[in-house]
């Protein structure tokens with residue numbers, strides 16, 4: 462049995478004080494039976510870390526440098542994240558890929574570096590609308606899995622969660638149907654079996670992302686291959702994120 466893992470990616474939203482009030486609301490009013498993570502912006506991580514310390518709410522970062530230190534103006538090292546108490550880093554988000562030119566090679570480099578520093582990873586993959594309409598969604602996501610996990614051992618894989626986020630469903634209000642999402646999750650799981658083992662495929666947590674909200678979370682989570690959600694917009698308010706955290710309450 463895989464656990465349910467619900468993660469909120471706040472993207473470039475919330476000042477420190479807004480981040481603190483949101484996280485306090487989640488802690489005061491939410492329950493943490495499922496695995497729950499929030500990923501604030503870099504500037505709010507320190508403040509949020511102090512509040513979540515010793516609670517069941519896991520702290521994540523939204524990105525990380527390919528390098529540990531050095532001449533990388535504007536970048537954040539895994540050592541800096543660890544220093545703040547960050548436990549998980551989201552890597553390969555489609556916005557990073559599309560807007561900031563992150564390739565599979567860059568994502569793979571970051572995954573290796575995160576694991577070296579004992580950061581867990583939420584590894585994002587997903588096809589664009591154009592790719593889906595031309596019938597290559599399956600190839601795109603399996604290629605992203607193969608390239609992103611290059612030279613990652615089965616042992617290391619246990620620190621990785623995959624987030625399947627069809628790009629056309631992110632922030633658009635359009636959700637993949639639970640059936641379509643589950644089909645791709647099944648394909649990803651089969652690829653993990655090919656690359657590693659049946660045991661690895663059975664264990665890996667695969668989140669769905671793209672316009673997850675209180676009204677659709679239950680039907681998505683009812684699918685056998687969907688183990689959690691990576692949530693953007695609906696994670697910005699306690700009133701919409703708590704029902705997602707507690708979808709099975």
Ligand code: PGA
Pocket residue numbers: 470626630631632633634670671672673691692693694695
């Ligand atoms: P969304 O974002 O829930 O606003 O669609 C999801 C994501 O980008 O992780």
